[in-house]
Amino acid sequence: xxxxxxxxxxxxxxGLTCIPNLFRQLPEERIIYFGDTARTPYGSKAVSTxxxxxxxxxxxxxxxxxxMMVIACNTITATCLDELRARYPSIPIIGIISPAAxxxxxxxxxxxxxGVIATKATIASDDYPRKILEKNPALHVFSKATPAFVPxxxxxxxxxxxxxxxIHYYLDDFLAENQIDTLVLGCTHxxxxxxxxxxxxxxxxxxxxxxxxxxxxxxxxxxHDMYAAVNDRENIFYASDLSENFVNMIQKVLEVEESxxxxxFKNLDL
Numbered sequence: 001x002x003x004x005x006x007x008x009x010x011x012x013x014x015g016l017t018c019i020p021n022l023f024r025q026l027p028e029e030r031i032i033y034f035g036d037t038a039r040t041p042y043g044s045k046a047v048s049t050x051x052x053x054x055x056x057x058x059x060x061x062x063x064x065x066x067x068m069m070v071i072a073c074n075t076i077t078a079t080c081l082d083e084l085r086a087r088y089p090s091i092p093i094i095g096i097i098s099p100a101a102x103x104x105x106x107x108x109x110x111x112x113x114x115g116v117i118a119t120k121a122t123i124a125s126d127d128y129p130r131k132i133l134e135k136n137p138a139l140h141v142f143s144k145a146t147p148a149f150v151p152x153x154x155x156x157x158x159x160x161x162x163x164x165x166x167i168h169y170y171l172d173d174f175l176a177e178n179q180i181d182t183l184v185l186g187c188t189h190x191x192x193x194x195x196x197x198x199x200x201x202x203x204x205x206x207x208x209x210x211x212x213x214x215x216x217x218x219x220x221x222x223x224h225d226m227y228a229a230v231n232d233r234e235n236i237f238y239a240s241d242l243s244e245n246f247v248n249m250i251q252k253v254l255e256v257e258e259s260x261x262x263x264x265f266k267n268l269d270l
Contacts, residue, residue, distance in 0.1 A: 002226040005030045005233065006217070007066035009057045012040035012154050013246050014189030015072025016253040017210040018096070023254070025214055026221075030233040032064050034266070038240035041150040042075045043119020043187070050121060054080040055087060056268040060238075062088055067226050069093045070217060074118055074187050074209070078125035092220045096188065097127050099216050100209030104184060105135035113140045113179050117170070118186030120145045128186055142178040146170045146187075153189045156245040163196055171201070181205060192249070238266045 006022070008015055012035050022029060034057050036042075042050050054076045061069055069091055071077045071084070077095035085093050108114060116128045123145040132141050148166050157163055174180070182205045185191055191208050198206060221227050239246050242265050251258055 001229045002067050002224075003030075003228045003231050003233065004065055004067040004226075005032045005236075007032050007034070007061035007064065007069045008072045009034040009054075009061060009069070009076075010036070010071075010073040010188055011042035011053075011075060012037045012150065012189070013249045014150070014153070014187060014192070016250060017188050017191040017208075018070065018072040018213050020254060021211060021214045022217065025218070026227070028228045028231045030228065030231050030235055032061060032066060032236045032238065034061060034238045035246060036240050036268070037154065037243055037246050038267070040154055041119065041147070042073070043121045043145075043150060044147055045121070047079050047121065050075060050079050051083055053268075054084060058084050058088060058093075060266065060268060062091065066091070067224075068217070068220060070213065071095050072188050072210075072213070074122045078122045078127040092224060092226075094213060094216050094220060096209050096213050097186075098131055099212040100184065100186075100207065101128060101131035102135060103212045104132050104182075104207060105139065108136070108139055108182060110138040110140070112182050114142065114182045114184060115174060115178060115180035116141065116143045116184040116186045117146045117149075117174075117190065118143070119150065120147050122186055128184065142174070142180060144170065144174045146190075149193065150187065150189050153192050154245065156248065158193060158196070163193060164200065167193070167196055167200055171197070175201065175204070182207060185209065192253070234262050236262045236264060238264045240265070240267055 081095040
């Protein structure tokens with residue numbers, strides 16, 4: 001048994017979409033979440049910059065004595081996973097892409113045409129197509145960078161015409177030209193606009209990698225005998241910019257009141 005918290009981190013608020021399943025499946029576990037809201041988005045930054053930022057966050061979480069780190073960010077997973085595991089070999093570090101790739105490879109077949117949408121950095125890494133095709137070479141996988149989604153979501157521009165027009169701009173031709181029937185939300189921010197996408201393209205099957213990350217979390221907790229017992233510690237949410245939208249999104253995604261949250265500011269540039 002291990003009552004230490006699990007560390008989750010993301011370039012911003014997108015990683016929050018990974019947490020509801022943890023709370024439902026493992027209610028005794030506690031988390032420390034860090035969202036780098038002051039420096040988001042990461043997806044259009046140089047890989048060297050992303051690695052520098054990710055190392056700062058990992059150092060901070062390690063100093064909080066977390067028992068595990070969950071990279072709740074596709075961009076950081078695609079560009080930094082190996083480096084972070086080498087930096088902290090004694091701490092299990094879970095990335096989000098491999099679990100999703102396994103599910104896609106298992107549940108899709110050669111009749112499916114799979115589209116992956118993500119940030120520029122994730123698409124440039126080719127991590128999703130490579131890992132999906134390693135497990136099922138018969139699949140057809142197409143990729144599209146959709147960089148405007150993250151800043152719009154971070155600003156709370158979600159349930160309105162601006163977001164719908166942006167979705168049409170990125171997806172209309174991409175889906176039609178490649179005859180895509182299955183869409184992978186390759187950024188943890190994107191489940192926040194899943195309902196928008198489903199409303200505009202109702203026949204589309206949508207895969208949300210934020211759901212799939214629970215499998216390796218469970219596996220690692222079991223392997224290292226790190227499940228928490230009854231835990232009275234609080235969940236803590238850190239941000240490099242405690243914006244109103246960050247607080248609002250925690251309330252929306254986790255369905256909690258602000259008075260029930262422990263919110264803290266942490267500037268990693270100091």
